[in-house]
Amino acid sequence: xxxxxxxxxxxxxxxxxxxxxxxxxxxxxxxxxxxxxxxxxxxxxxxxxxxxxxxxxxxxxxxxxxxxxxxxxxxxxxxxxxxxxxxxxxxxxxxxxxxxxxxxxxxxxxxxxxxxxxxxxxxxxxxxxxxxxxxxxxxxxxxxxxxxxxxxxxxxxxxxxxxxxxxxxxxxxxxxxxxxxxxxxxxxxx
Amino acid sequence: xxxxxxxxxxxxxxxxxxxxxxxxxxxxxxxxxxxxxxxxxxxxxxxxxxxxxxxxxxxxxxxxxxxxxxxxxxxxxxxxxxxxxxxxxxxxxxxxxxxxxxxxxxxxxxxxxxxxxxxxxxxxxxxxxxxxxxxxxxxxxxxxxxxxxxxxxxxxxxxxxxxxxxxxxxxxxxxxxxxxxxxxxxxxxx
Amino acid sequence: xxxxxxxxxxxxxxxxxxxxxxxxxxxxxxxxxxxxxxxxxxxxxxxxxxxxxxxxxxxxxxxxxxxxxxxxxxxxxxxxxxxxxxxxxxxxxxxxxxxxxxxxxxxxxxxxxxxxxxxxxxxxxxxxxxxxxxxxxxxxxxxxxxxxxxxxxxxxxxxxxxxxxxxxxxxxxxxxxxxxxxxxxxxxxx
Amino acid sequence: xxxxxxxxxxxxxxxxxxxxxxxxxxxxxxxxxxxxxxxxxxxxxxxxxxxxxxxxxxxxxxxxxxxxxxxxxxxxxxxxxxxxxxxxxxxxxxxxxxxxxxxxxxxxxxxxxxxxxxxxxxxxxxxxxxxxxxxxxxxxxxxxxxxxxxxxxxxxxxxxxxxxxxxxxxxxxxxxxxxxxxxxxxxxxx
DNA sequence: TATGAATGAGTGTTCATTCAT
DNA sequence: GATGAATGAACACTCATTCAT
Numbered sequence: 089x090x091x092x093x094x095x096x097x098x099x100x101x102x103x104x105x106x107x108x109x110x111x112x113x114x115x116x117x118x119x120x121x122x123x124x125x126x127x128x129x130x131x132x133x134x135x136x137x138x139x140x141x142x143x144x145x146x147x148x149x150x151x152x153x154x155x156x157x158x159x160x161x162x163x164x165x166x167x168x169x170x171x172x173x174x175x176x177x178x179x180x181x182x183x184x185x186x187x188x189x190x191x192x193x194x195x196x197x198x199x200x201x202x203x204x205x206x207x208x209x210x211x212x213x214x215x216x217x218x219x220x221x222x223x224x225x226x227x228x229x230x231x232x233x234x235x236x237x238x239x240x241x242x243x244x245x246x247x248x249x250x251x252x253x254x255x256x257x258x259x260x261x262x263x264x265x266x267x268x269x270x271x272x273x274x275x276x277x278x
Numbered sequence: 279x280x281x282x283x284x285x286x287x288x289x290x291x292x293x294x295x296x297x298x299x300x301x302x303x304x305x306x307x308x309x310x311x312x313x314x315x316x317x318x319x320x321x322x323x324x325x326x327x328x329x330x331x332x333x334x335x336x337x338x339x340x341x342x343x344x345x346x347x348x349x350x351x352x353x354x355x356x357x358x359x360x361x362x363x364x365x366x367x368x369x370x371x372x373x374x375x376x377x378x379x380x381x382x383x384x385x386x387x388x389x390x391x392x393x394x395x396x397x398x399x400x401x402x403x404x405x406x407x408x409x410x411x412x413x414x415x416x417x418x419x420x421x422x423x424x425x426x427x428x429x430x431x432x433x434x435x436x437x438x439x440x441x442x443x444x445x446x447x448x449x450x451x452x453x454x455x456x457x458x459x460x461x462x463x464x465x466x467x468x
Numbered sequence: 469x470x471x472x473x474x475x476x477x478x479x480x481x482x483x484x485x486x487x488x489x490x491x492x493x494x495x496x497x498x499x500x501x502x503x504x505x506x507x508x509x510x511x512x513x514x515x516x517x518x519x520x521x522x523x524x525x526x527x528x529x530x531x532x533x534x535x536x537x538x539x540x541x542x543x544x545x546x547x548x549x550x551x552x553x554x555x556x557x558x559x560x561x562x563x564x565x566x567x568x569x570x571x572x573x574x575x576x577x578x579x580x581x582x583x584x585x586x587x588x589x590x591x592x593x594x595x596x597x598x599x600x601x602x603x604x605x606x607x608x609x610x611x612x613x614x615x616x617x618x619x620x621x622x623x624x625x626x627x628x629x630x631x632x633x634x635x636x637x638x639x640x641x642x643x644x645x646x647x648x649x650x651x652x653x654x655x656x657x658x
Numbered sequence: 659x660x661x662x663x664x665x666x667x668x669x670x671x672x673x674x675x676x677x678x679x680x681x682x683x684x685x686x687x688x689x690x691x692x693x694x695x696x697x698x699x700x701x702x703x704x705x706x707x708x709x710x711x712x713x714x715x716x717x718x719x720x721x722x723x724x725x726x727x728x729x730x731x732x733x734x735x736x737x738x739x740x741x742x743x744x745x746x747x748x749x750x751x752x753x754x755x756x757x758x759x760x761x762x763x764x765x766x767x768x769x770x771x772x773x774x775x776x777x778x779x780x781x782x783x784x785x786x787x788x789x790x791x792x793x794x795x796x797x798x799x800x801x802x803x804x805x806x807x808x809x810x811x812x813x814x815x816x817x818x819x820x821x822x823x824x825x826x827x828x829x830x831x832x833x834x835x836x837x838x839x840x841x842x843x844x845x846x847x848x
Numbered sequence: 849t850a851t852g853a854a855t856g857a858g859t860g861t862t863c864a865t866t867c868a869t
Numbered sequence: 870g871a872t873g874a875a876t877g878a879a880c881a882c883t884c885a886t887t888c889a890t
Contacts (some may be wrong), residue, residue: 094408097348106385107385108300108384108385108386110298110300110301111300111385111386151466158367186383189383190383190384190385192383192437193338193376193379193380193382193384193436194298194380194383194384195296195297195298195301195380195438196298196301199396226448229444229445229448231450232445233427233445233448233449236427236430236431236445237426237427239425239430239433239434240426240428240429240430240431240433241426241430242431243429243433244426244429246383247383254419255419255422255423255426258416258419259423260421262423269341
C-alpha cells in the first residue's frame, strides 16, 4: 500500500464521516489528498470500491480488539469488557463508527458489506456464556438486552456529546462486574 | 391541503425511507405521485422543504401518542408504556422512523429540525418521576439507562427483522411493571 | 383600464427597470402587484405583450413632450429645448428610460417595437432646420453630431450618478443658445 | 489554454453578443463549440465565470490599443486618435463591444467587472491635457463633452448600420485636428 | 373578471467515470 | 503509477403559460 493510497483512504474516511458518503465528491477527496482524481479509480475501481476498502480496513482494526475480549475467561471480566467496548471503539476511531452508523440507515446498497455482524455474533456468544456461568435465569434474554443497550449507547455517543462515563459505571455496578468502593453510594440497585 | 399535495407527501416519505433522502430524485417522486415535478417546488419550495413537511407531519402524529403517556399517573404503567413505545411507534409508521434514523446520521444540515427532542425530553422526565416514585436509588441513571436501551431497541427493530416481543416482555418483568402469570418462569431476575 | 391593470403595468415597469426584463419573473410582478399570475396573461396575452404595453404607454407620454418642442419656432430655442430633452425625459421617468436602454442592447426580439424612432426623426428634422436657419455651414452634420452627443448624454445619465447640469449649460453656451450673464466666464469658446 | 477552451470562449462571445448573456444557454455554447457542457464548468466554474473570462480577454486587447494612444505627445494627434477610437475598437471586435454595452444596462450584477473604467479614466486625462495644451478655455468641459459624444457614437455604431465615417471627419475638422485638403469646404465651422 | 393549482420544457450545475498521455 | 482534460447522464430548480373554477 503506497503512501498515496493511505492518504486517499484516510482523507476519504474523514470526509465520509463528516459529510456523508454520497455527499462527498471524489473530486474533493482527490484535492484534499493531494492526488489526481483518476488515481482513486485506478486503485479502487469506483467510489463504492473506495468505501469498501475503508470499511474492511476499519473492521480489521476492530477485530484485534474484540479478539482480545474473546480470549478472556472470567465471566465478570467478559461482561465488563463488553460494556466498555462501545466507548473504547468509538474513542479510538470516531470517524469510522460515525460512517458505520450512517451507512446502516442510508439504504445504500453498499451496506450489504458484511457489516460487523461476525464480531457481534461472537461477542453475543461470549456474553451468553458469561451470563450462563454466573447463573442468570435467562442468559439469552440478558444477552439480547445488554447488546441492544450497547447498540443504543453507541448511537447516543455518536450523535450527542453527552458524557456517559458515569452511566457506564452504573451499568457495571448493576451487573455486579466491578468492585464497588466503600464510599460509593451504589450499593443496592433495583 | 389538496389531494395531490397529500400524494406527494406520502410517496416522498415512502421513497425517502426506502432509498434515502439524497438518493431519491424529485423526478421520481413526481412520477410515482402522478404529478409534475414543478408542483413539488410550488408547494414545498425546495427538496428540503418537502422533507421538513414530511417530518412535521410525522411528529404531529407522534405527539398524539406520547401525550397519552404523559397523562398517565401510575408509575408502573408509565414505565410499561414507555417500554412499549418503540414497537408501537415503529409498527404504526415504520417508514417515518426509518427516515428519522437515517437523517440522524446523515450529516444533512436539514437534520437540524428539532428532531423529536422535545418529546424525548418529556418522556425522560416522566420516566424519572416514575422511577423516583417507585423508590429507585438512582432514578436519573435508571432513566438514562432505559432510554438508551429503547434507542437501541428502535434501532434494531428498524435494521433487522427480528421478533422482539418476548424481549420486551422480559424487560417489563425485569422492571416489575407487568403482572407475571403463574406459569411464567420469570420471577426473580438478576 | 382597471386599477389592477394599472398596478401590473407600474409594478412591471419598476421591476423590469431594476432587474431587467428576462430576469423578472411574472410571478414576482403578480405578487408585488397583489394580483394573481393568471391575470397578467388574461390582460396582456404573454410576457412580451406586457412589455409592449409598458413601452407604448411610455412613448405616449414622451410624445406630449416632444410635440411641444416641434411647435417652437425660434431656432435658438429649438436647439436649447432639444439639449434639455434628455435630462427632462429621464428625470421625469427614469425607470422607463432605463428599460428602454436596456432593451436596445438586449437583442430581445421584442426590441423590434418601433422604439422611439419616429420622435427622433422629427426632432432631427427640427434641429436641422434650426441649424440651417442660423446659417451653419453643415446643418446636417451639426444635427447628427448633436443628436449623437445627446444619445451619449442620456446613456451617461442612466448609468452613472454624475451631475451633468453644468455640462449642459456649457453645451448651450457652445451653441450660443443661452443668454450668458456678464459675470459668467464663458465668453469665448473654441 | 487548450484549443477547446479557446473554442468555448469565442463561441460564447459570439452567442452572448448575438442573443444576450442570459438568453444564451450553456447547452447551446457547448453544442456549437463541439464540447461537452460539463467542460464549460470545469474550466470556468460557472456561467458568470465564463463571462468574466471573455471580458478580461477582451479588455486585454483593448488595453494594447489605448496604451498606444497614451504614448502620443502631440495634442492634436491625441484628440484625433481618441476620436478615431470608437470606430477602431468596434470594427476590430464588434461582438465584444455589443456585449459590453448590453451588460452595461442589463442590471446583471456581473457588470460589476470594473468595466473599462480604467482605460476611460486614462483617456479622459490625456484628452484633458491635450485640450489644455491647445489653450482651450474649459478643457475639463471639453473633455467631458467629447467623451460623451464618443459614448453616443459607439452606441449608435452598435445599434444601427449607419456609415459614420464622414461625421467623424467632420468632428475632427471641428476640433481642428486634421489637415483639411483645399478642395474641402470645411474650413470654418461654428 | 379573477384565481391559483398545475404543467413541462428548459436552465445552470454536479459528479462519477474514462482515457490519452 | 499518475495526471488532468473531457464526458454525459443526472439533478434540483425556474418560469411562462394554461385551465378549471
